[in-house]
Amino acid sequence: MAQVLLLHPKDNVAVALDDIAAKSVVAVLGAEMPLRLTAQQGIQFAHKLALRPIATGEAILKYGIPVGFATAPVAAGEWVHTHNVGSYYAEKKEAK
Amino acid sequence: MDHILGYARPMGVPGIRNYVVCIHTVECSSFVSQRIAEIDPRVQSVGFPGCYKNEYASRLMVALATHANVGAALLVSLGCEGTDASALAEAIRATGRPVEILRIQEAGGTESSIVQGRQIVARMLAEIETTPRVQLRISDLIVGTECGGSDGTSGIAANPAIGHAFDLLVDAGATAIIEETLEMVGCRDIIARRAANPDVAAQLSRTIEKAEQFSQQVGQFSIAPGNESGGLSTIEEKSMGAFMKCGSRNISGVIKVTEKPSGKGLFVLDSVPDPSAFLFGYSNPNDSEGILDLISSGAHLVVFATGRGSVIGSVIAPVLKVCGNPKTYARMSGDMDVNAGRIITGEATLAEVGREIYEAILAVAAGKLTAAEVLGHQEYCIPYKHQNLCANL
Numbered sequence: 001m002a003q004v005l006l007l008h009p010k011d012n013v014a015v016a017l018d019d020i021a022a023k024s025v026v027a028v029l030g031a032e033m034p035l036r037l038t039a040q041q042g043i044q045f046a047h048k049l050a051l052r053p054i055a056t057g058e059a060i061l062k063y064g065i066p067v068g069f070a071t072a073p074v075a076a077g078e079w080v081h082t083h084n085v086g087s088y089y090a091e092k093k094e095a096k
Numbered sequence: 097m098d099h100i101l102g103y104a105r106p107m108g109v110p111g112i113r114n115y116v117v118c119i120h121t122v123e124c125s126s127f128v129s130q131r132i133a134e135i136d137p138r139v140q141s142v143g144f145p146g147c148y149k150n151e152y153a154s155r156l157m158v159a160l161a162t163h164a165n166v167g168a169a170l171l172v173s174l175g176c177e178g179t180d181a182s183a184l185a186e187a188i189r190a191t192g193r194p195v196e197i198l199r200i201q202e203a204g205g206t207e208s209s210i211v212q213g214r215q216i217v218a219r220m221l222a223e224i225e226t227t228p229r230v231q232l233r234i235s236d237l238i239v240g241t242e243c244g245g246s247d248g249t250s251g252i253a254a255n256p257a258i259g260h261a262f263d264l265l266v267d268a269g270a271t272a273i274i275e276e277t278l279e280m281v282g283c284r285d286i287i288a289r290r291a292a293n294p295d296v297a298a299q300l301s302r303t304i305e306k307a308e309q310f311s312q313q314v315g316q317f318s319i320a321p322g323n324e325s326g327g328l329s330t331i332e333e334k335s336m337g338a339f340m341k342c343g344s345r346n347i348s349g350v351i352k353v354t355e356k357p358s359g360k361g362l363f364v365l366d367s368v369p370d371p372s373a374f375l376f377g378y379s380n381p382n383d384s385e386g387i388l389d390l391i392s393s394g395a396h397l398v399v400f401a402t403g404r405g406s407v408i409g410s411v412i413a414p415v416l417k418v419c420g421n422p423k424t425y426a427r428m429s430g431d432m433d434v435n436a437g438r439i440i441t442g443e444a445t446l447a448e449v450g451r452e453i454y455e456a457i458l459a460v461a462a463g464k465l466t467a468a469e470v471l472g473h474q475e476y477c478i479p480y481k482h483q484n485l486c487a488n489l
Contacts (some may be wrong), residue, residue, distance in 0.1 A: 003442060005252055005439070005440075007252060007256060007446075015327070016327075017440050017441075017442070029442055030445070030446070044327065045327070046247075046249065046252070046326055046327035047327035048327065048329070060329075062333060062336065063256070063336050063337075063340060065283075065286055065332075065336055066332070067329070067330055067332040067333035068329055068330040068332055068333065080329070081327070081329050082329050085329040085330060086330075087282075087330035087331055087332060088332060089281075089283075089330065089331050089332050090330070090331065
């Protein structure tokens, strides 16, 4: 079974440890309780998968820290990348 | 490991290695210096190629010659370069170390300089052989970290595992140093919040802001096109991946290159040039430069994270390589010390590999050779640079 790695207990995304095929079931390594979910799309190695639904504007938490925010609603198991993530840093830069 | 024997030094913490260094004070004397150093594996060669005097480089050479891992130094000068070998020797002598200057023009050229230099170095080797061995406590230990040849695994395997080891080091009372402020631009506020007090927070913010301004000025950016295809969505995410190397403890202070941490705990090393009349170009031209910066600030050893694979070591201090990509590890295991790729394959947890790195650090401090040391790697890079010391600000 394909695996994703949870880096911090607070995180709402996990990192693919191999290329993951669409609609395949993945196991979450590093979770306190055994956790499995279905990948909504194909997800490449080292890319991120949502562990739970994330609302527009909500922080993307990796390493237990916001590394960006959702620019669209994200469903559990969905691929999380530049198409649905914005940068707080880039926003601040543009606002300057 | 409860008992590590170090080498007693007249000043400062004990060393974990006992070297004689041959330092060329200009490129013109580098060949002779290297030939002198060939006499014995305990003699290492390092130096600055520039002829025009550079305060930063001079400070760096003194810091290396007086490093805890160094017992004695021979300065190999051509005789007419801008760098003042006598001033360097005086600064080195002030730390109680044997130091001599060999001027090639006075010594009579290549052959006689090599003969005379080897005689001096042989005397120094005999002298440092009697260096008393003393107990090195974990609280004496200064450990640096750097990464290079990063890939998609760096931020999830090698870097967080090193961060875990850094937490163990800091909790045990050691001093830990992270470099690479250029990589931290995306998480300035998060890093500032890790500061031990408001002064350090302000200093961290200024340091990272300076890094950002410098990178814009010279067109050097820490974001490469491969980052996005590698799964990194934002600069914050990339910055956090690099920053993971230093773990989760409070940051005690910011230091400049050659400055020693003022206490125990976690420090950020600012190696980015300060504004000056001269702009010498890229801040950290390669990984070896960053490693040497950490060593010049007293790091006994440097833990180096890689994913795509790197083979480098360093002069003066051991480089312990942690590889986060299991495929790279399988291909280049002879160059690696710790296989953090086991986190990716599910064979080990972050905490387990972190503990293994911590144990490996202590073993190297106790004398175990790293892969790069066994292979004989002794890379270094000392570029022209301008930096004001924090102490002078």
